[in-house]
Amino acid sequence: MKVLFVDGTIIGSKTGAVLDAVEKYMKETGNEYEIERMDFADYEHQFVDGRPLEQYNEDMQKLVQKFEKADAYIISTPIFQGSIPGVLKNAFDMLHPHAMRYKPVSIVANGGTHQHHLVVENQLKPILDYFRSLVTPNYVYTQYDHFDEDNRIIDEDVNNRLREMVRVFGKYGEMSKDLCKDTLDND
Numbered sequence: 001m002k003v004l005f006v007d008g009t010i011i012g013s014k015t016g017a018v019l020d021a022v023e024k025y026m027k028e029t030g031n032e033y034e035i036e037r038m039d040f041a042d043y044e045h046q047f048v049d050g051r052p053l054e055q056y057n058e059d060m061q062k063l064v065q066k067f068e069k070a071d072a073y074i075i076s077t078p079i080f081q082g083s084i085p086g087v088l089k090n091a092f093d094m095l096h097p098h099a100m101r102y103k104p105v106s107i108v109a110n111g112g113t114h115q116h117h118l119v120v121e122n123q124l125k126p127i128l129d130y131f132r133s134l135v136t137p138n139y140v141y142t143q144y145d146h147f148d149e150d151n152r153i154i155d156e157d158v159n160n161r162l163r164e165m166v167r168v169f170g171k172y173g174e175m176s177k178d179l180c181k182d183t184l185d186n187d
């Protein structure tokens, strides 16, 4: 199963650090995951403006192809202004509505404070519901105190929740294999 790890920001490093931890726990499961990392900071982003895909730059075309080819996703987002970063929403706007359909997604999010964990529930999950992704009920929200100065996660509860999220993600992966992607409903 091809799992795309999306670091959905062009600034900051904790979102990447959480993905490193998720990768470690995924490898520990012994499941055959083909993990690919997509760090938005490595891409030259362009605003979605309705032009055909081939008129966007190479990076934007590559971004769309990687989303389409993946079987599942771990999406890592920071909280910016009580929401997700514009660059992540812009990436979603690039995708065909079927691109992530019936594919498992787990979310990890990092904010500067505890207060904004519901951004995942209220803002990111509805977008993934629109795509009809199989969003695991587990997501993990981290903030400043959960990390040491080298951005390693030092909070055991966070590590346990990441492990549990990975376990449930594996089950959703099995379910997605059997779920017919060609439905009568082509909306």
Ligand SMILES: Cc1cc2nc3c(=O)[nH]c(=O)nc-3n(C[C@H](O)[C@H](O)[C@H](O)COP(=O)(O)O)c2cc1C
Pocket: 011, 012, 013, 014, 015, 077, 078, 079, 080, 081, 082, 083, 110, 111, 112, 113, 114, 115, 116
């Ligand atoms: C433009 C901007 C807006 C931010 N807004 C919020 C916010 O509304 N709530 C919050 O908890 N953290 C906010 N933060 C903190 C980021 O979520 C935090 O910097 C990010 O998760 C990455 O952490 P790192 O920079 O230490 O790697 C904001 C940061 C930036 C740069």
